[in-house]
Amino acid sequence: MLSINNLSVAFKTRKGEVNAVRGISLNVAKGETLGIVGESGSGKSVTSYALMRILDAGGEIRTGDVTYSGIDLRAASEKDMRDIRGREISMIFQNPRAALNPIRRVGHQIEDVLIRHAQATRQDAKEKAIAALKAVKINDAAARYDAYPFELSGGMCQRIVIAIALACKPRLLIADEPTTGLDITTQKAVMDLVGDLAKARGMGMILITHDLGLASQYCDRIVVMKDGLIVEEDVPAQLFTNPQHAYTRKLVDATPRLGASLRTLLPPEARRPEPKLRVQSNPLLEVRDLVKTYPGKSGPVQAVKGISFDINAGQSLGLVGESGSGKSTTSEMIVRLQDPSSGNIIFDRQDIAATPSARFMRHPMRRDIQMVFQDATDSLNPRGTAAAAIAEPLARIDGMRGSKLSARVAELAELVGLPQPLLSRFPHQLSGGQKARVGIARAIALEPKLLILDEPTAALDVSIQAIVLNLLVDLRAQMGMSYLFVSHDLNVVRLLCDEVLVMKQGDIVDRGPTAQVMDTPSHPYTRALIEAAPQPPKSVAA
Amino acid sequence: MADMTAPETPRAPAHQGDTTLGHIAYVLRDNPVTLLAFAMLAFFLGCAVFGPALVPYDPLATHAARALEAPSWDHWFGTDNLGRDVFSRVIVATRLDLTISVAAVALSFALGSVLGSIAGYWGGWLDAVLNRCLDTIMAFPLFVLAMGVVAALGNTVENIIYATAIINIPFYARLVRAEVNIRRHAGFAQAAKLAGNSDLRVLAVHIFPNALPPMMVQVSLNLGWAILNAAGLSFIGLGVRPPTPEWGIMVAEGANFIVSGEWWLALFPGLWLMLAVFTFNLLGDGLRDIVDPRKRT
Numbered sequence: 001m002l003s004i005n006n007l008s009v010a011f012k013t014r015k016g017e018v019n020a021v022r023g024i025s026l027n028v029a030k031g032e033t034l035g036i037v038g039e040s041g042s043g044k045s046v047t048s049y050a051l052m053r054i055l056d057a058g059g060e061i062r063t064g065d066v067t068y069s070g071i072d073l074r075a076a077s078e079k080d081m082r083d084i085r086g087r088e089i090s091m092i093f094q095n096p097r098a099a100l101n102p103i104r105r106v107g108h109q110i111e112d113v114l115i116r117h118a119q120a121t122r123q124d125a126k127e128k129a130i131a132a133l134k135a136v137k138i139n140d141a142a143a144r145y146d147a148y149p150f151e152l153s154g155g156m157c158q159r160i161v162i163a164i165a166l167a168c169k170p171r172l173l174i175a176d177e178p179t180t181g182l183d184i185t186t187q188k189a190v191m192d193l194v195g196d197l198a199k200a201r202g203m204g205m206i207l208i209t210h211d212l213g214l215a216s217q218y219c220d221r222i223v224v225m226k227d228g229l230i231v232e233e234d235v236p237a238q239l240f241t242n243p244q245h246a247y248t249r250k251l252v253d254a255t256p257r258l259g260a261s262l263r264t265l266l267p268p269e270a271r272r273p274e275p276k277l278r279v280q281s282n283p284l285l286e287v288r289d290l291v292k293t294y295p296g297k298s299g300p301v302q303a304v305k306g307i308s309f310d311i312n313a314g315q316s317l318g319l320v321g322e323s324g325s326g327k328s329t330t331s332e333m334i335v336r337l338q339d340p341s342s343g344n345i346i347f348d349r350q351d352i353a354a355t356p357s358a359r360f361m362r363h364p365m366r367r368d369i370q371m372v373f374q375d376a377t378d379s380l381n382p383r384g385t386a387a388a389a390i391a392e393p394l395a396r397i398d399g400m401r402g403s404k405l406s407a408r409v410a411e412l413a414e415l416v417g418l419p420q421p422l423l424s425r426f427p428h429q430l431s432g433g434q435k436a437r438v439g440i441a442r443a444i445a446l447e448p449k450l451l452i453l454d455e456p457t458a459a460l461d462v463s464i465q466a467i468v469l470n471l472l473v474d475l476r477a478q479m480g481m482s483y484l485f486v487s488h489d490l491n492v493v494r495l496l497c498d499e500v501l502v503m504k505q506g507d508i509v510d511r512g513p514t515a516q517v518m519d520t521p522s523h524p525y526t527r528a529l530i531e532a533a534p535q536p537p538k539s540v541a542a
Numbered sequence: 543m544a545d546m547t548a549p550e551t552p553r554a555p556a557h558q559g560d561t562t563l564g565h566i567a568y569v570l571r572d573n574p575v576t577l578l579a580f581a582m583l584a585f586f587l588g589c590a591v592f593g594p595a596l597v598p599y600d601p602l603a604t605h606a607a608r609a610l611e612a613p614s615w616d617h618w619f620g621t622d623n624l625g626r627d628v629f630s631r632v633i634v635a636t637r638l639d640l641t642i643s644v645a646a647v648a649l650s651f652a653l654g655s656v657l658g659s660i661a662g663y664w665g666g667w668l669d670a671v672l673n674r675c676l677d678t679i680m681a682f683p684l685f686v687l688a689m690g691v692v693a694a695l696g697n698t699v700e701n702i703i704y705a706t707a708i709i710n711i712p713f714y715a716r717l718v719r720a721e722v723n724i725r726r727h728a729g730f731a732q733a734a735k736l737a738g739n740s741d742l743r744v745l746a747v748h749i750f751p752n753a754l755p756p757m758m759v760q761v762s763l764n765l766g767w768a769i770l771n772a773a774g775l776s777f778i779g780l781g782v783r784p785p786t787p788e789w790g791i792m793v794a795e796g797a798n799f800i801v802s803g804e805w806w807l808a809l810f811p812g813l814w815l816m817l818a819v820f821t822f823n824l825l826g827d828g829l830r831d832i833v834d835p836r837k838r839t
Contacts, residue, residue, distance in 0.1 A: 335736065337732055337735060337736070358741060361735060361738045361739060361740055362738075366736070366738055367738075370736055371732075371733075371736055373729040373732065373733060374729070375729055378728055378729035378730065379728075379729030379730050379732070379733050380729075380730055380733075381730040381734070381748050381752070382730075382752060382835055382836060383751050383752060383835050384730075384748075389730075389733075392733075392734065392737040392739075393736070393737035393738060396737050396738035396739055397737065397738040426835045426836075428835070428836050439733075442733065442737070443736075
């Protein structure tokens with residue numbers, strides 16, 4: 001149905017031309033689901049933009065043919081393309097909130113596309129829009145028709161985006177990272193929905209993702225892209241059990257999965273023996289009856305409902321939950337960025353909750369509790385260099401200056417594997433993995449006793465994630481830190497944590513040693529989370 | 543740890559544009575309009591600094607015999623009704639007009655930044671009170687407010703500066719408030735607190751500088767407005783007094799002679815005023831690109 005032949009795309013930038021896609025060929029048959037898997041910068045999204053002819057300014061298709069049902073998409077006029085987009089080929093974008101117009105009712109946004117492609121008249125548009133909402137299994141579709149995007153959850157918004165994309169019954173759907181930023185159970189629900197709809201309508205689909213596990217579960221065929229080239233193409237089971245290309249093997253290895261250990265995520269040549277970790281039996285942190293209440297429109301909202309737990313010295317505790325479970329609020333209270341409504345945070349036998357967060361920066365224990373933030377880009381000042389970010393805690397809390405400071409910064413960069421020349425760069429000149437390293441170096445600069453890791457690898461590619469996770473376990477062994485690892489990814493928690501807490505709606509619903517909680521989950525919620533996580537086919541690569 | 547760095551070794555070594563000067567050169571080369579704006583700014587600054595020393599005539603010296611002469615090789619812009627050289631007066635006036643506008647903009651930039659930062663960072667009742675005060679200023683027709691301030695405080699250059707500054711404060715305060723507000727819970731602000739910075743320091747050192755790029759656009763537009771404002775006040779007789787050369791007064795005085803055909807009296811100061819405003823308006827984009835670290839790719 002769709003065939004791309006020798007497509008190459010180039011972008012003009014300040015430093016000259018960048019070839020984002022360098023001659024790729026692929027086909028999608030009617031009713032087939034093709035997965036395009038690759039890490040950031042591999043050109044997978046650019047490929048889809050090029051075939052829809054919605055490249056950013058400066059981007060240009062250099063060579064190649066794109067043919068859809070006999071139509072040459074490269075030669076088609078802009079007017080023809082407007083008819084094809086949405087009607088024949090539809091697209092689901094990465095961030096559903098950004099893809100919806102925030103000030104229009106979602107029902108109207110579905111009507112827009114129906115009317116544009118003459119699939120509905122003004123009279124029956126509303127009816128058809130509600131039918132489209134029902135098709136994506138939105139409860140109470142008639143009421144949701146009048147909702148604004150901000151009134152809906154992320155998963156709901158993505159359903160609306162899918163409803164818009166599918167409203168005109170296109171024959172090809174391009175889904176560009178459709179579940180990034182969604183909770184794991186929502187991800188499963190959305191992907192199941194898209195898969196079922198594609199099957200029911202005999203629709204072709206291109207699923208663009210960085211998650212090999214997800215692709216293998218929903219695709220008939222997968223192509224692996226790297227640096228604008230297709231390195232391998234196969235059916236999922238083959239790809240996993242017998243990857244031909246070294247890059248595919250590296251990706252398969254780096255995907256956290258059952259039965260893998262931290263070191264096996266790395267390419268074989270980088271594997272070293274796992275470090276010895278020492279967990280002591282005395283508690284470093286004791287959280288007692290911690291409550292956080294926010295004032296809400298309809299009465300106070302309890303984000304955290306009186307939870308208690310301990311972290312022993314040298315221990316790594318996983319805190320798992322979906323968005324809204326209160327795990328971020330809990331970690332912010334422990335790191336003293338927020339004040340609890342009630343309860344105690346006893347750190348090293350001292351109640352640190354007694355000092356308000358606004359004055360905690362002068363507390364002697366400020367240096368002992370540090371945090372690695374979720375979004376490495378957001379956590380670095382865009383106007384400061386990497387060196388300045390790492391130096392900040394040293395200069396402010398230790399009063400370090402001059403050559404001593406720069407020597408310590410260089411030492412920390414070495415420790416986290418950040419090449420020295422990168423220290424003078426600004427955050428936007430660094431890659432995601434490099435920014436994560438800067439964030440980690442800053443957090444360990446003062447040699448804290450407790451490090452809170454708030455989904456430190458959520459925004460990273462799997463191969464970089466593998467490196468960062470290994471770095472974290474090495475640092476823990478070297479410095480004897482305790483970790484509180486906040487995550488929604490159970491496969492990652494399994495690798496890094498000794499014990500795990502599962503939070504739901506502000507309460508701890510499940511807890512225990514990681515292996516026990518994961519392998520024999522006692523609570524139904526834990527079981528639902530584990531089942532929702534995409535599991536790649538068993539591979540022999542490890 | 544060395545083996546772990548393998549996948550992300552840095553690519554090319556330092557490239558051109560890494561230094562501040564190199565970056566400025568890049569911005570200028572990239573956009574000819576910016577280059578033109580900076581060239582014109584340099585010209586006006588040159589006039590302001592060296593003008594009084596270089597002009598052919600004393601701008602205040604009258605010469606009754608040569609009054610109201612049309613432009614010639616002796617008097618490029620002609621002479622006025624008292625025989626003073628219009629060219630010399632226009633050039634000498636540059637210093638006064640630029641001083642007024644730069645001082646007024648600097649003052650409103652500083653005050654607006656402080657007020658806006660406080661309102662944007664702490665929010666709550668402080669934000670509400672500050673916003674209502676600024677709304678009150680905005681509710682007046684701004685030029686009339688400036689007239690009122692000068693009329694009440696007295697007819698001096700300082701008071702023109704204060705008046706111009708006051709009417710411009712709300713623009714800066716609102717801009718800074720919005721820019722600070724969206725960043726107050728940003729990761730880097732939180733991280734700065736963990737590094738032992740107080741709220742005030744986080745605000746001043748980490749958050750506020752990020753508001754600079756849009757501020758630069760506002761500054762350059764405002765410099766133009768401020769010149770117009772000062773000239774406007776002088777035009778209606780408030781502010782700079784004759785015989786001090788100032789573009790606004792010169793246009794006002796020259797306007798009387800347009801009817802009788804002596805067009806050069808009003809045209810040349812007006813032209814200079816226009817060029818100055820034009821320069822500052824063109825400058826905005828270039829200034830923003832220079833202070834924005836993200837442009838340094």
